[in-house]
Structures are given as C-alpha cells and as structure tokens.
Amino acid sequence: MSQELKHMSEEEFRNEGFLQEVNRKFFHPLGLALALELGKDKDGDIRKYWGIIDCREDPEGMFFDQEILDPAKADRIESLLKSKLANRIATKECNDDGIQEINKK
Secondary structure (H helix, E strand, O other), X not given: OOOOOOOOOHHHHHHOOHHHHHHHHHHHXXXXXXXXXXXXXXXXXXXXXXXXXXXXXXXOOOOOOOOOOOHHHHHHHHHHHXXXXXXXXXXXXXXXXXXXXXOOO
C-alpha cells in the first residue's frame, strides 16, 4: 500500500517562508521568481495564481526589496534544512550539502 502524499496550503507555503526562500536562494539569482497571489474575486471566492516571472535578461538577476525580506522566515527554513542534513547525507544519495547526487552515466 502506497503512502498518501500530504499537501501544504498556499498560505502556509507563503507564511512560513518557503516562497521567500525558494525565490531568494534559487529563482532570483537566475532572474526568475515564483509568484503566488491569493485573494478574493468579486464574488468572494478565493482566487489563486501561481506563475513564473521571467527576468533572465537582467544581468544580476532579481532582488527582494530589503523592506519585505523577513529574517525570521529565513531562519525557520534554514533550521528545517539543518534538521534534515545528517539524515540526508547518511542515505548516501546526497553530497555533504544534502543535495541529491545525479548519477552520470
């Protein structure tokens, strides 16, 4: 029997800092941004939008405005990463940074 996958809400993804950190550490240096907009339409229904903003032609990539960067979110995600590091390395599937290795043939 396979394990059912759990899903995180968009609100939690944003509020806990995952959106900020995936943009800050991965997408923005490449000139990309994962965009998530949540709101209500005129009928009061929740509206969700996911998309990728593409500014790859910008030579330095993208930056957050320092006023909206949240250090507590960055710390929370870093702590979660550190809590998994030793176990990831122990699997022998990952390098010393906990990044999964690609088997090159």
